[in-house]
Amino acid sequence: MFECFRQRFAALKTRADVHSLRIVRQRSEQAMVRRGVAEPPTLGMDMGAMLSVRVAGVEAYAATADLSPAGLQRALDKAEELARQIARYALVDQSRLAAPHSSADYRSPGLEQPFPSLAERLELLAEESARIPADPRLVNWNLYLDSQRHEQLYLNSAGAEQWQDLRFTYPGISVTAFDGSDSQTRSFGGYGSGQQGGTEVLQRLGFGGAAARVADEALQLLMAPNTPSEITDLLLMPDQMMLQIHESIGHPLELDRILGDERNYAGTSFIELSDFGRYQYGSPLLNISFDPGIPEELASYSHDDDGQPARKEILIKDGKLLRPLGGALSQQRSGLPGVANSRASSWNRAPIDRMANLNLEPGDQSLAQLIGGIERGVLMSTNRSWSIDDARNKFQFGCEWGRLIEDGELRGVVKNPNYRGISAQFWRNLAAVGDARTFEVHGTPYCGKGEPNQVVRVGHASPACVFRQVEVFGGVQ
């Protein structure tokens, strides 16, 4: 059905120097079983277009769900009118920015494989739900399987024609246990572990049979002591490393934050333009990549939403900061190299610098070696709380699951594991990095940023990592 838009785009009339059309269709299905009962399913069908123009170096956009030839022309006219209206106030002269002209056809893995019907998904969820034991302390349990299909066609007046067809799958389980005073929630997968792909995502994550273990761990947490308050070693598993990378490396490296665009909302950065190429971000074990090439990771794509081709780039090498997260426009504004990460949440929001896939490269230690190298510390897994300052420096994060480590061995479970630190110091205490066997792909569809606000999918893959001298603590009780 997207074929007609090539003709409609070609027929548009404008006096703009450059113009583009980005048309997006997003379809979604949410299936959930809560406490053994299927919730009413929710479907989504969203489709619309963003028309962008550049007039004398000034860019403006108009978005519409009216995809008729007349509707698209009206939106293009509106964008052009707006570009002329704001010209005298414009911050950025984009006249030197070359319009992309490459073509692409990118598809998620497994698109050709059939996806289970809604009835089959509800049956699978009900089967898994039935594995939750009948324990009166288990007061709530949700099992869900959400799927999204994102199709996008980008066309511009320089001849670019880029098609992307992506499928995302989010299987999740959450169980809450209550003992009359305290409650503890343990989860699996969900919106922190989404991946591109279809049914293979369920197998890859190990969804089948997970519910009983999740319920058991919720009960273990209920009976566990609080995490002790101390300065100690911290072993973060990949499903928490994801959040740690996201908040205290990803956001600070976004060029639009450093350039000040986000100061009124998402915030700024403790990193300055002059830090690239010289700042020691972390220990020599820290290697961070922007990698759109891991097929199952949530933000793998061939081109960003401004039409720029995406490829893997190393942002931090051996602890030294090399390259920011900035798309073509931010690269021009800053004079720095960047990556293809100009992205929008949908057709009704304009692209801005986003994180996409930001990964920590594997090291050389097995999980047993990571644990064996800790005399006293805490293992933390599965993020449940996140908070960081607007410059992305002072953070406090909390996890669902904690285990004490003593004399190189895992000990008892502890609840309410929290830790806090300062980004500028924390990564310098990175003491050991897990090998490829500890490397896991995670990601969330809910990274919020921008004015107007938008949420986008981001992927984070990481091995388990050990940090020295971290302030850890538990809950109130």
Add this chain to the structure above:
Amino acid sequence: MADAESRFTALAESLKANLQAGEDFSLWYSAEESEFIRFNRAQVRQAGHVTQGSGRLRLIRDDRSAEIAIALSGDLDSDRQHLAEGLVQLRLVICQLQPDPYLQLERSAWHRRSVDEAALPDSASVLAGINEAANGLDLVGIYAAGPLYRGFANSFGAYGWHTAHCFNFDWSLFHANHQAVKADYAGARWDADEFANRFDNARRQLEYLGRPVRHLHPGDYRAYLAPAALDEVLGMLSWTGFSARALANKESPLQRLQDGSAHLSPLLNLDEQVAGALAPAFGPEGAPRSDVPLVRDGKLTGQLVYPRSAREYGLQANCADANEATQSLVMGAGTLPLDNVLERLGNGLYIGNLWYLNWSDLPAARMTGMTRFATFWVEDGQIQAPVDTMRFDDSLFNLLGDQLEELTQERQLRLSSSTYGERQTWSALLPGALVGKLKLTL
């Protein structure tokens, strides 16, 4: 979308005509035309116009239901067709479902209509006004403006329509030392004098921010939370705090308030209040919204009950939507005159805003977050210096419990500037709060 209401009515009629025997439907309509102008360094960073609409169509048959959200273009014929296709899709889904034991329908044929015909300013004159005011200053923020439309109709004869024309200019002024003050101006009619007044207030605070920054050590501090800061605290609380489902499932931060093992200050009174809010007086679940007293004299007196929760937990539904979060929260005023805040604070922190709050121990209602924008160190009732960004980590049962000393007489209406997905209509009417101890940790 000048005739958005007539189009909505026509869509609802066409759905009704397409129903088969034994079927019912509801349609929630949400649309907007928005001008977004984004500023950085007092110049326009990004500008655009968005016309969007969506219909949330729910089909009910044989004790089963399913829902689909469909983008609407504004073209009546095209939208009729999309909704008709959605109806067919829902029939295919429903036949795969088991009967729903918690399905609860609101069958009354209520009517609500609210149409605000306010004339919004043209963006050219707003741009000129902002440009003039911000001359020489480092301003960053966003201006969002345009009509919002919300509608509800169902096969039981209920009908709601809401049109609001509004703007929201949400901005910050930055000092060269990176300290900043945040301000906003929202409403239906742009008053140049009112804007100038708000801008001048922000500019005056900017002068204080130029003083050398005070670095604090972790510890307990006496503090005043301005309404914007309190808004962040209550916004976090309102996410699940009053949800009937979360309370029943022990996933609410107020579960210990409910069971009596923790307490809030008797100064505290909270209501979900429909009148005076930007949000429509009806919701997507098929009933007019009603006022709900949530907290009286520190005691939990109400909760927000979605119809499905009502059926599951044996409660009375009160028009909450599926999230069971507040939309228009009102906190009762106190007795402290705003002019006396610094004097009563004495030595401590004046906190203009908080940021990025989250639970560090949810059952204990312990939350953490950061200071942000216009936070000052005060001595002997006088502002001394801006304070470096600090983290707090404390329980609500302290902050709004034993440690809550006074609330201000004056309250501020906070209109949401959130634009996730669409321009939001949440609001909160809040005083400022003087607390004896706030625990700073980093």
